[in-house]
Amino acid sequence: MSHFVIVDGNSVANRAFYALPLLSTTGGLHTNAVLGFTTMLLKVLEEMKPTHLLVAFDAGKVVFRHSEYTEYKGGRAKTPPELSEQFPLIRELLDAFSIKRFELEGYEADDIIGTLTRQSDEQGLATTVITGDKDMLQLVSDHVKVALTRKGVSEIELYTANEIEQKYGLTPRQIIDLKGLMGDSSDNIPGVPGVGEKTAMKLLHQYGTVEEVLAHIDQVSGKKLQENLRNNVEQAKLSKSLATIMRDAPVEIAVDDVVYPGYDPQKVVDCFRRFEFKSLLTKVKGADDAPAYAEGADSTEVDRPFSYETVSVERLDEYTKKLCSPMSLYVELDGDSYHRAPLLGYALACDDTALFVPVEVAERWEAFQDWLADEQQIKWVFDGKRDTIALQWNGARMFGIGFDLYLASYLMNASESNPSLSDIAAQYASVSLASDEDVYGKGAKRAIPDPQTLSEHVARKALAIWQSVPTIQKELKQNRLEELLSEIEAPLSLVLARMESFGVKVDRERLQQMGQELDRKLEELTEQIYELAGETFNINSPKQLGEILYDRLGLPVYKKTKTGPSTSADVLEKLAPHHPIVETILHFRQLGKLRSTYIEGLLKEIHPKTGKVHTRFNQATTATGRLSSTEPNLQNIPIRLEEGRKIREAFVPSESGWYMLSADYSQIELRVLAHISRDENLIDAFNEGMDIHTRTAMDVFGVAEDEVTSLMRRQAKAVNFGIVYGISDYGLSQNLNITRKEAGEFIERYFSVFAGVKRYMEEVVEKAKQDGYVTTLLHRRRYLPDIKSSNYNIRSFAERTAMNTPIQGTAADIIKLAMVRMKERLEQEQLASRMLLQVHDELVFEVPEDELDIMQKLVPEVMESALALNVPLKVDVHYGRTWYDAK
Known part of the structure; x- marks a missing residue:
């Protein structure tokens, strides 16, 4: 069956550029847009199996629409040179794939696509348009679908006329009318002032077209809207005209000219090698020097014949000779909770040699244990903190981490939080690697596979690390992130490993007592609510609560949901001045959450052997660089509420007679703002x-x-x-x-x-639009793919993110740096005091009484000198018998 696929070249390349970190070859060619485009192309060839294929490009900046409206696309920022230089490479890639490409002077890719889809429609040929531009939805018909790219270009959302009807309540052709009314800031199409998407859809649901809306202005509800429509009749018509994709452009090619013959594998491999797309080489079948397919492998899971050895006790002397430096190491665990998870085995790799070491063999292999503990023997690992803690809990020690792939990948693109090894391998390694979910199963179906499957999977992980590290090291250097990894993130991971392993003691009896106190307060509040309501009801039922608030008490309705008037927290806060019951309900909810989330939640997390909670500090989950914590989450204890703050009473020193000491940065983000803005x-x-x-x-x-x-x-x-x-x-x-x-x-x-602050806000947004990312003072980078979005709300959020990230990210860098320095100073001064927790801008220690004086001086000294700013950093220090008292 025939299938015509048309790719909107400029749109897909642009989205790929902003979705991926700025990658480049060893020769300095930028390739991130090419890589994203290629990944999309391979997916299209595999899943859509096109018989006809074309990529359409814009030919230049001036098109026929400029004769109608000289300001068309006038608001667009200049294309970054790092993207411009990649378009010739994309054309080179398409030639290697034998894919036809076309552009037409004076016209946009949209018009080429519009004309060709009209032809294919007339021929009844099934056609799919791949684009990131919602304008293309106007082309949808019985034979034409539009696939909108999502998450950069890694996912697509397919639209038929039915999907457009469900999402917008419009026909495909009405998409033009929608743009005519609301305009499009990305193309500088003006639309009607004051008319957004919601209003435009409402008008079109009533009147159908721009022309009909304009013919019925007097019947439109709202004087201001009537006035805006009346004053912008010609502008609305012009906007609709500009938004209309041409269906009869003088395109010199026809559908029959773009039959896709397939590609020459050798040409594609040569192209991939030139662009250094090592991880994609395994996707190409049949080239002379491409990595061969594994016998019987699925086409999506191919790589060179993979071989590894399982270390046996009988041949330990032989394998000892294979231990080297550097060498990649992967520690396989049974589950995610590495404070409790048992070991399933180890894998090592050097060059293309991979070894799997069963747990029972590792325990008897003395040379391996010595290698693990030797700081001079460099290990390349996936997640050093995880490995260090897991090994410690299982009675082993590891030193000498030379490279942490997990942290490096996070620094390359912080928006892609918690990167998996299989995702990293897909980008950087030539060995194919299944996800853990594919190997172990998910949820209740999770199970350890047979020994051969397990050993091969773990061995592949070690080889994937070995193959990925050199390339990502180069990219870190190119993006000025080497120092951030080596001076802050990598040493911090070992500081956090020590904090997590040691844990913080929690007074179980005090927590249980707090739970009983909260139960009494909740009972009192329940009685008060019943009294104010005049009847009993289920306070936790939104339906019953809504009936009390709106039907019985007659409070105003601020927001409605599908099931009736809303009883969400933000609505209740607005209702609070209208009736005393609302404040009482809000308090009831807060205490109920405290009881379930923090009292019961903390009690579950106390380790039965240590009597402590061993929270996990997540180093690679937030886009700003801030740490978060889970199992339990200590960042979210609601300290503005006195009952919430009291939960800190349960956190106590692990040694009798010691104190808890808290050190908190004062207004650190405002101080960073002062420095960055130079106000x-x-x-x-x-x-x-x-x-x-x-x-x-x-x-x-x-x-x-x-x-x-x-x-x-x-x-x-x-x-x-x-x-x-x-x-x-x-x-x-x-x-x-x-x-x-x-x-x-x-x-x-x-x-x-504060004019300097305003200048900073404007400059940082402008620079983000040029670069596609923002950085902190220590070069931490955050990509902002939505900074040029045509959707006002999405773009505005990206602009606010651009303003905030350098500030919040620098504050995160400062406290991380302080933690690394603090660990060094504690060791230098040979102090017994221990760093236990990091919560937002606060560090928490447990301190023996005879070290209180020195710690009250040392901690602020280290924290305040972590990074030199043109304003002083200030730290407040307090101590007490519990964490609560240390405030």
Whole structure:
């Protein structure tokens, strides 16, 4: 059966560029867009099996639409040179694949695709258009589908007329009318001011087309909307015209000219070698020098014949000679919880030699145990923290980690959190590697496979590490991330390993007592709620609660859901001033969550042997570089609530007579903002040692220090912290319960005083649009693929992220650096004190009484000197018998 696939070349290349980290060959060719494009192409060839195939490109910047509207696409930022230089490489790639490509001067790829889909439609030929551009949905018909790329280009979402109807309630042709009304900022199509997607769809559901909407302006609800439509009749018609894809462009090729004959494997392999796409070589079948297929392998799981050896006790002397440095090491565990998971085996690799070491053999192989513990024997590992802890819990010791692939991959693209070895191998290694889920199964079906499957799977992991490390080392260097890995993340992983293994003691009896106290309070609150409601009901039932609040008490409805008026927390907060029952319900919910999540949750996590919780610090999950914690999550204990803060009473020293000591950075993100923005007023305020919120209130309201009221300071504080997160006038109005206009004026006054901050916000967004990413002071990088999105909300979120990440990410880097330095100083000073926890900007220690004086000086000294800024870092230190008392 015939199948015509048309690829929107510019759209797919652009999305691939922003989805992948900036990769380059050893010769300096940037290739991330080419790699993403190639991956998509291979998927298309395998899954769609096209009989006809074409890639359409834009021919130039000036097209026929500019004669209608000179500002067409006028708002677009200049294409980054790192992307521009990849288009010739993509064309070279298509030639290697024998795929036809076409472009037409004065026209866009859209018009070529529009014309060819009309032809294929007339011939009844099944056609799929692959693009990242929603405008293409207008081309959908009985024979034409549109596949929109998602997650960069790794996934596609297929649209037929039925899907468009379900999602928008429109026909494909009405997509043009939608753009005519709402416009499109990415193409600089103006649309009608004040008309967004929601309003545009509502109008089209009523009237069908732009022309019919304009013919019925007087019947449209809303005076402002009527006025906007009346004043922009011609602009709406022009916008619809600009959004209409041409279906009869003078295209010189026809559908019959793009029959796809398949490709010459050798040409593709030569191309992949030139671009250094090592991991894709195994996908090419039949080339003379491509990696061969494994006998009987599935076409998606191919690689050169893979061989490995299982180490036996009888031949230990022989295998001892194969231990070398560097060498890759993988430690296989039975499950994810590496504080408790038993070992299933080890694998080692050097060059293309892989060894599997069963646990019982490893225990008897003295030379291997010595190699593991020898700091001079360099190990390349996947996740050093995991391995160190797991081995320690199983009575073994490992030193000499020379490269941590997990952390390196995270630094290359922090948005892809918690990278798996199989994902990394797919990009960097030539050996194929199944995911653990494929080998072990999932959930209740999870089981250890037969010995041969297990040993081969683990051996493949070691070889994947060995093959991946050299390439990713080069990329780290190119992206200036080497130092961040070697000076902060890698040594920090060992600091965290020590903290996790040691754990923090929890007083079980105190927790149980707190649970009983919360039960009593919950009973009291339940009685109060029943009394205020005038009847008993299930407080945890949204339906019953809604009936009480809205039907019985007649409170205003702010938001509706499918099942009725909402009872969510944000709605209840708005309802609080209307009736005392609401505040009581909110308190009831907070205490209920405390009881279930933190009291019961913590009790479950206390290790039966140690009497401690061994929280896992996740080093590669947040895009900003912040640590998070799980099993249990100690970052989210709600300390603003007194009952929540009291939970810290259960965290106590592990030794009798010792103290808990807490050291907390004061306003670290605002201090980083002062440094990065170089704002003189902000810098002066910190250098003078003033309370920053009071100083902000003085400057913004134009009053003396003694005239600053508590309300002024509270508003200044909300703006100070809001600015760090790119807060909008709407966001600030919600925080302060003031009008949007007042909030906007407040932000304006702030920026007039702190002009450097405003300049920074504008510059960092502009630079992010040029580069596709932002960096912290220590070069941590975060890619922002949505920074040029045509969707206002998505783009705005990316812009706020661009403003915030350098600040929050630098603050994360500072506390990480402080932890590494703190560990070094504790060892230098030969102190018994231990670092136990990191929570946001706070470090928690347990300290013997005779070290309290020195620790109160040493901890702030190390933390405040972690990174030199042009404002001082300040640390507050407190101690007590429990973590709660250390505040």
